[in-house]
Amino acid sequence: MQFSQQSSIETSILTDFTNALQLYQNKAYTAAQKSFEKVVRNSQENSNLKADAAYFEAMCALKLQQTSADQKILDFVATYPNSTKKNQAFFNVGNYYFANKKPAYALKWYQKVNKEVLSEENRKELNFKSGYSLLVSGDLSAAKNLFLPLINDGKYGNDARYYYGFIAYKLEDYGIAESTLKEIADNESYKAEISYYLLDISFKSGKFERCIKVGEELLKDKKRDDASDISKIVGESYFNLGNYAAAIPYLKNYKGTKGKWNNTDFYQLGYAYYKQNDFENAIAFFNKIIDQKNAVSQNAYYHLAECYLNTKKKNEALNAFKTASEMDFNQKIKEDAALNYAKLSYEEGNPFENVADVLQNYLKNYPNSTSYKEINQLVVYSFIHQQDYEGALNYLKKKKSEDNTTLTLEVSLYRGIQLFTDKKYAEALPYFTISKKSLAPEIFQKGYYWEAEALFRLNKFEEALTKFLSSQTLEKTSKTPELQVVDYNLGYCYFKLNKYAEAIRSFKMVLQKKELENTIKQDATLRLADSYFAISNFGDAIKSYQLVVNETGIGADYAQYQIGMSHGFRGENLQKIDALKKVVNNFENSDLKDDALFQLANTFTTLKNSKEAHEAYDRLQKSYPKSVFIPRALVRQGLLYYNGNENGKALEKFKLTTTKFPNSPDALEAVNNAKNIYIDEDKLDDFVAWTKTLRFVNVSESELEKSAFTIAERKYFDDTNNQNTILSLTKYLQNYPDGANDLKANYYLASTYFKEKEFDNAIPYFEKVIKAGQSNFSEDALAKLSEIQLSKENYDVAIPLLERLEQEAYATENAAFAQSNLMKAYFSKEAFEKSLTFAKKVLSKESISPTLELDAKSIIARSSFKLNDFETAKEYYKTIENKAVGELKAEILYHEAFFQNQEKAFGKSNEIVKKLIAEYASYKYWGVKSYVIMGKNYYGLKDAYQATFILENVIKNFPQFEDVVREAKTELIKIKDAESKTNNSINPQIKN
Secondary structure (H helix, E strand, C coil): CCCCCCCHHHHHHHHHHHHHHHHHHCCCHHHHHHHHHHHHHHCCCCCHHHHHHHHHHHHHHHHCCCCCHHHHHHHHHHHCCCCCHHHHHHHHHHHHHHHCCCHHHHHHHHCCCCHHHCCHHHHHHHHHHHHHHHHHHCCHHHHHHHHHHHCCCCCCHHHHHHHHHHHHHHCCCHHHHHHHHHCCCCCCCCHHHHHHHHHHHHHHCCCHHHHHHHHHHHCCCCCCCCHHHHHHHHHHHHHHCCCHHHHHHHHHHCCCECCEECHHHHHHHHHHHHHCCCHHHHHHHHCCCCCCCCHHHHHHHHHHHHHHHHCCCHHHHHHHHHHHHCCCCCHHHHHHHHHHHHHHHHHHCCCCCCHHHHHHHHHHHCCCCCCHHHHHHHHHHHHHHCCCHHHHHHHHHHCCCHHHHHHHHHHHHHHHHHHHHCCCHHHHHHHHHHHCCCCCHHHHHHHHHHHHHHHHHCCCHHHHHHHHHHHHHHHCCCCCHHHHHHHHHHHHHHHHCCCHHHHHHHHHHHHCCCCCCHHHHHHHHHHHHHHHHHCCCHHHHHHHHHHHHHHCCCCHHHHHHHHHHHHHHCCCHHHHHHHHHHHHHHCCCCCCHHHHHHHHHHHHHHCCCHHHHHHHHHHHHHHCCCCCCHHHHHHHHHHHHHHCCCHHHHHHHHHHHHHHCCCCHHHHHHHHHHHHHHHHCCCHHHHHHHHCCCCCCCCCCCHHHHHHHHHHHHHHHHCCCHHHHHHHHHHHHHHCCCCCCHHHHHHHHHHHHHHCCCHHHHHHHHHHHHHCCCCCCHHHHHHHHHHHHHHCCCHHHHHHHHHHHHHHCCCHHHHHHHHHHHHHHHHHCCCHHHHHHHHHHHHCCCCCCHHHHHHHHHHHHHHHHHCCCHHHHHHHHHHCCCCCCHHHHHHHHHHHHHHHHHCCCHHHHHHHHHHHHHHCCCCHHHHHHHHHHHHHHHHHCCCHHHHHHHHHHHHHHCCCCHHHHHHHHHHHHHHHHHHHCCECCCCCCCCC
């Protein structure tokens, strides 16, 4: 570097520059940078020294990896555009980034270099490094053009030839790639990679035998990093040559891309096993193919279906055939899969489509099929097989023929029974009437029986009686199970019609039949006893009631109570007392204990045993303060005290009656009885003063008010014209809102509206009766008002009514009604703890009907399940399993499947789901909900295809069940997410 004569200052700056340069060459970049900065500051503008210092200062920033380095270089170029170091600066920066393995950054700077001013050697270096940077950046064509001139260069030749061949390989220019790479195949630096590329080129050229020979030789080197990919090529070569047995071990040794296979990889191994008749292993790989639709998938699903068939998994085959039939890549496979799908749908049932629709769709899509006639015949039977009797009847109407007419009568019977099971008696009735036209004995006999049953459930007892009598004539020659209980049903009809002599005869016939269930015989014995009781044949009544007590069956407490009452009517008071004491002492949960205490007290009174009478009255009032007998007991105990000359105690009881039970008839009787005491004691003024405090007593009651009420009451009991009754009662209440009979009038009016099903009009009058307190009418008012509010699903209103009814009910059926509906109402409000409480109270009774018992146990099972108490839920679902029918049976099966899944008994769980689908298809919600469990089961069984197929079809086909669809989506995302970790072809997101 030459300079002209310099001043002392310039000499000093030059010295600083020389020192800085020395530091730079010694890699002391921080010190050098400071010195160069000083030179830049002190040098003259536009001097070469300043430019050179700025250049080296920027180079120091680059070497020190300062964030401002790039900008300093750009500033240098901008400030000194004519500097000879500009090109070198770009080249140096590029080399710096290249050396630090940042080819993308290097390329940006290399592209700024002016190649024309570079030396030949630097130009080759620039081309090579730029080519490599382009290769890494993915611009293969541009990189290829830079490597081509260098392939014969002494320095860069081998590397350039390798990269050139590699790029040709990647661009699928296999001819150039092969010829180029072969020339350096023995180069130690690239020998391993080139051997693989040449092997892959041979494979892509279809030279499979050569691939096998070369590949197996390469695999002898156990240290190769690409052994997995070589195994894949060898395996696929054997596969393409049809040597599937040899292909399997190599295909299995493939590790995938970044540890993941794709659907084609799974297909090839699955197909290789399939060709070896190793169907289980074939299934294990075919069923990994999910989430794609292409020719590979269609083939895979078709072969998967065949594998399922060969392993006797028809339901699984059904799904795989369906998937294959929905793809258009191979029309022959599509049609054959559709045919198999249709046949299997009929044979096994179809969880996602109506079988009849599947069959008819096949006929529509393939009208020229050789199987057309066969499939056509299956359509009718499919409706029956799926218990879709309504669909069958509609189809038969369209396809009229003699055979179909006969079948229509039979299917009508099944449809009627189906509706009857769901308690839709009025809807079921016409179907039974139609079925009686059948010439087949079993069908018309059953038609008679079920028609009578429906009429009975509709409270049409006269009509039911006529039909049961017709059925009775068939009983002797029929083997129809239903007809074996005709006498039992006749007995009930007679009993409901108050024809007790005929009822007795029928119930006796029942008891002579050995084949009938014991529960039926026990009930028949009880009703036989009731019939004797109704005709005052108390001796025979006692004998029959005693049989029920001895058996301790349903209604034993009632039978014991009736024994006592029967003795009473015979004047056998000591025996009556003994029998009633047994009700009180022997039946812990009986609802009749308050009845028995009341009767005991009355009987002791009759026997002039005042001490025990008072004890019974006191025990009744203490133990059962809500009993309907309390007002009557208070009045009678008051009279007992009065007759015993204990006027003070008597008056206390009478006043207590008026305080606790105002407006009741017992309160009025108490007032009259108290009047006698006041008169006896010459305190009439006190009596008048007391009565003025009682709203319901009007000493000077108007005869007009009495007459108005008498007229209205007469119309009420006449019961011939409810509208006239309503008018009279309404008029009375308008004229005498506080009349002595307003409580009765409100009750009568509410009851009349109730009969007319004018429930909204009935509500306010029932409410007035209830607000008046406990009375002879309050229990019925509570029951009926509760029923109205329940029908409206107004549970917040119904629940308090039911709770009061439970406390005050005298009639056993009302208490049972209250408790059963409380458990249901609380369940509907998702108050599961309370629903459990009332269900358990229902079950604690000595005697409840089988229907109520079933309802209570069902509620316990459901509530426990909702509270995640699966053990209790499982226990109670098990107890009702054999008694359940219809939708309840479907619900139980669902939960059985759920519990088996929880216990990882996936196979057992699936069998239960299949049973639910096959036998209870009409209860869609439980069926669809069970499909989600089935999906989880299959994933537990390592069958990802079946799992995703089922869940996707739930989402697709049943949007009406939003909660089930949400659950299915959650499970599907879990499965796809898990499978995507080993399968590149899977997108874990659900497709809408």
